[in-house]
Amino acid sequence: MGRPELKEHIINKDWCKGCGICVHFCPKNVLELDSDAKVYAARPEDCIYCRLCELRCPDLAIEVKKVTFNERKDKIRSGQ
Amino acid sequence: MGVKDYIRTRFFPHIWCPGCGHGTVLNSLLTAIEKLGLSKNDIVFVSGIGCSSRISGYVDFHTLHTIHGRAVAFATGVKMSRPGLNIIVPMGDGDALAIGGNHFIHAARRNIDLTAIVMNNRIYGMTGGQFSPLSGYGIKATTAPYYNIDHGFDIAELSVAAGATFVARSTTYHVKQLTNIFCKAILHKGFSVVEVLSQCPTYFGRKNNAGSAVDMMEFYKNNTIPKGSKAKEENSDLIERGIFVQKELPEYCEEYDKIIKIAKNRG
C-alpha cells in the first residue's frame, strides 16, 4: 500500500487580494482566509485536486500540486 | 511551461480590483495558450483602453496597448502584414461595442483571422462606472443614477449577424468551458468572438447591489445555461453559454493575397 497522494497549495501572499473566490467555490471547503485576508489551506487533506481554485483565481495567486509526504512543506498533522 | 511563464511577473500584483473578473479571463487565456503549446513568439495581444485592455501589459507575448476602441483596427494591420501570427484582441464591452462598434462589425464581416475577446462587465470600469451599450435596461450606472433606459446588445447575436465565423460565450465562473472555448477560438481560422461575462464588483456590483465578486459569479452560475437547453423556453432571462457559430468561410488575408497574385500576373 502506497501513501495517499498529498496536495500542496502554493499561495503567493503578495499577489492574493483576499477576494474569497477560491474559498467560496472550493467543492471540498479546503481553503480559508486568514486575519490578513490572505488565503491558506485549512484542510489540505480534503483537497481532491480539481484545481478550480487555481483556474478561477483572478490574481494567479494559488497553485495546487501533487507531492509526496517528504516534499510537502507543511506536512499534514493528522494520522500520517 | 506553467502559466507563470507567460506573464511579466514584474508587473504583479496586477492593478485590477480584488475579485475583478478580468483577472480570471487572463488566467483562462494563459491556461488555453499553455494547453495549445503555442510559442510566445507567435502570439500578439492587441488591446485598446479600459481595465480589460490592461491585460496586454501583463502577458509576455508581443503586445500592443493602443487607443480606445481601435484595437481591432491595429490588429487588422498586424494581421495583414504578418498573417502567420496568432492575434488575440481582448477588449472591454465599451471598447469593443461603443466606440469600437464599427470596427468590430466590419472585421467580423470581412472574416479576418483575429480572436476577439469581449470582457463584458456591462459598464465602463476604468472611467468610473458609466453605462455601456451592454449595461441594458434598468441597470444603474454613474451616468444612469435612476436607471438606464437603453437596451443592451446581445454580443453573440450581433457577431453572428455581422458575419463572424466563430461565436461563443462563457463566464468567469465556468472556467473549464471558457478555457476550452478559448482554445477553439484561437485555432479557428477567421474572425472569432468570445464574449466572457466578467464581473466588475467595484462599479457594476456596487451600483446595482449585485454584491461581492463571489455573489456576481453565483449569478453567472445560476442564471446561465448551456446553449440549447430546455430551461430557456421556460425562462427567457437565462443567458446561454456555448458555441453559437463555428463555420468555414474564406479568410480575409488569404483572399487579399490572391488579389495581389492576380494583380502581379497582369503586371
Ligand SMILES: Cc1ncc(C[n+]2csc(CCOP(=O)(O)OP(=O)(O)O)c2C)c(N)n1
Ligand atoms: C477616445 C477616447 N474616448 C474615451 C476615453 C475614456 N475611456 C477610457 S476607458 C473607457 C471605457 C472603458 O470601458 P470598457 O471598454 O467596457 O472597459 P472596462 O474598463 O470596463 O474593462 C473610456 C470611455 C478614452 N480613453 N479615449
Ligand code: SF4
Ligand atoms: S481567488 Fe486568488 S486572490 Fe482571491 S482569495 Fe483566492 S488566492 Fe486570493
Ligand code: SF4
Ligand atoms: S484543488 Fe479543488 S478541492 Fe483542492 S483546494 Fe482547490 S478547489 Fe479545493
Ligand code: SF4
Ligand atoms: S473598476 Fe471594475 S473592471 Fe476595473 S479593475 Fe476594478 S473591478 Fe475590474
Ligand SMILES: [Mg+2]
Ligand atoms: Mg466594461
